[in-house]
Amino acid sequence: MNQxxxxxxxxxxxxxxxxxxxxxxxxxxxxxxxxxxxxQTDSKPQESPAPSLPPxxxxxxxxxxAPDFTLTxxxxxxxxxxSFKGKAVVVDFWATWCEPCKIEMPWLVDLQKKxxxxxxxxxxxxxxxxxxxxxxxxxxxxxxxxxxxxxxxAVADLYGGLDGLPAxxxxxxxxxxxxxxxxxxxxxxxxxxxxxxLGQKQEDPAAGEK
Amino acid sequence: xxxRRLVCIAVTxxxxxxxxxxxxxxxxxxxxxxxxxxxASSVVVSPGKSAPVQFTFRVQNPYHINSSKxxxxxxxPTQIHFSLPGEVALGRIEYPAGxxxxxxxxxxxxxxxxxxxxxxxxxVVAPLAASTGTYTIHGELKYQAxxxxxxxxxxxxxxxxxxxxxxxxxxxxxxRG
Numbered sequence: 001m002n003q004x005x006x007x008x009x010x011x012x013x014x015x016x017x018x019x020x021x022x023x024x025x026x027x028x029x030x031x032x033x034x035x036x037x038x039x040q041t042d043s044k045p046q047e048s049p050a051p052s053l054p055p056x057x058x059x060x061x062x063x064x065x066a067p068d069f070t071l072t073x074x075x076x077x078x079x080x081x082x083s084f085k086g087k088a089v090v091v092d093f094w095a096t097w098c099e100p101c102k103i104e105m106p107w108l109v110d111l112q113k114k115x116x117x118x119x120x121x122x123x124x125x126x127x128x129x130x131x132x133x134x135x136x137x138x139x140x141x142x143x144x145x146x147x148x149x150x151x152x153x154a155v156a157d158l159y160g161g162l163d164g165l166p167a168x169x170x171x172x173x174x175x176x177x178x179x180x181x182x183x184x185x186x187x188x189x190x191x192x193x194x195x196x197x198l199g200q201k202q203e204d205p206a207a208g209e210k
Numbered sequence: 211x212x213x214r215r216l217v218c219i220a221v222t223x224x225x226x227x228x229x230x231x232x233x234x235x236x237x238x239x240x241x242x243x244x245x246x247x248x249x250a251s252s253v254v255v256s257p258g259k260s261a262p263v264q265f266t267f268r269v270q271n272p273y274h275i276n277s278s279k280x281x282x283x284x285x286x287p288t289q290i291h292f293s294l295p296g297e298v299a300l301g302r303i304e305y306p307a308g309x310x311x312x313x314x315x316x317x318x319x320x321x322x323x324x325x326x327x328x329x330x331x332x333x334v335v336a337p338l339a340a341s342t343g344t345y346t347i348h349g350e351l352k353y354q355a356x357x358x359x360x361x362x363x364x365x366x367x368x369x370x371x372x373x374x375x376x377x378x379x380x381x382x383x384x385x386r387g
Contacts, residue, residue: 096284097354098361100315127363130284138284163242164360183360184315 059160062179066091066171067158071125071149074136079123079149082175088115088197089171090122091159093151096130096138098165100184105142107187111194112146118198119173122146125155127162170197244273244355244362248327250371257375258338260301265290265371267328267351273362274323275353277308281322286354286364290330293348297340298373301333314358336375344374 060067066089070080081089092108094101105124112122126135126148139148156162159169170179170193179193248266255261269275276285292300306329308322347370354364 095361095363097286097364099285099313099319099321099356100359100361103315129364134284164357164362166360 059180059182060158060169060177062177064177065175066169066177067155068175069155069158071151071155073147073149074132074139079147081123081171084121084123084171085175086173087119087121088173088178088194088199089175090120090194090197091125091169091171092122093125093127093156093159093162093165093167095126095128095165096135097128101166102142104166104168104184104190105144107190109143109145111191115194115198118200120194120198124148125151127151127156127165168193170194172197173199242362243270244365245269245275245351245353245367247351247367247369250369253334253371253373254376255298255334255336255373257336257340257342260333260335262331263300263334263371263373264329264331265349265351265369267330267367269325269328269355271325272357273355274311274313274321274325274357275328275355277322277324278305279308279322281320285321286352288324288328288351288353290332291350291352295345295347297336297343297345297375298347299335299337301335304331306330313356334373336373340375342375344372346370346372 066081068080068082070078073079081091090108090111092101092104094105108122108124112120124139124144124146126139128135128151130138132150135148135150151162159167164183166181166184168181168185168190169177170181172178178197181190181193185193246268248268250265251263253261253263275288278287278289280287288305290303290305294300306324308324310320311323311325312318312320349369349371351367351369352364353367355362
């Protein structure tokens, strides 16, 4: 009988190990073991990242439905991503402390003006500890002409943890992710991604999954 | 032992090993290393006196962090904080000047940043009534790192260093070597 128990346990452990092995690997840790015993590295157990959680989920893949969310804008209005279905949407995660984000924002302002009449909607999601007033003031200084929403850790997790900013997701009119940019891309690359999301650009069959 | 009990044991084992494996999986995945604490100078100070201390941190390539005085108010300055026992205090902290650097995301704008080794200096003060002994001081470096095209959420790097409060004779003896 004990043999049967051991057998059941063994099978269970192997099955779960196989299951875990199939899970996506999230490791972005490039830290190498510190061979100097006097050194103390900032290994993650000692760190308290803020405001977003460490990446626990994989970044949504191009071609998949964008994870839906409901966030609050700077006027306190609840905004649901899926309510924009039928439009091409750019979801731009940014923060006031992110210099590359400040480069990208005026481009998004111009692109919103240019492609808004064709069905583009840019949504800025502030991943920031700053208060609403500071975010609003920052957005005003940047001339932002699109809704700015207050991001949450839960939404960050839905989008892969948002380890670095800016993180920009381009959604086609059906709500699928047609492209994404992790970190700053050039204005022309962003514009191409918007055209693609609007259905104005043929998909390059040679382009692989990002 | 009936088959229902066996199934029960198997399900429990699956759950336990899944939780264990998931925990193991997450440990190395929680982020990248931007800054290491390299060292703190050893400090021996007599009651009623002060002694210098310096802390060395290393900003990993290819990252940079804001200096203690970034050039715009939105940027998060690098700061060091301590939890101090009553026996010692820390005087003025001196941060190095930031390097003015422009980055590919905006070659026209210079930012005040640290990269490579960063040495922060301070002064440890022992009150006259301080009891002799060795005290472990807990510190924390708060910083926010970027690379050439992205920025990463603010982080806190904890570190510790020891301060020995000794008599003047003991202190000078130690300082001679």
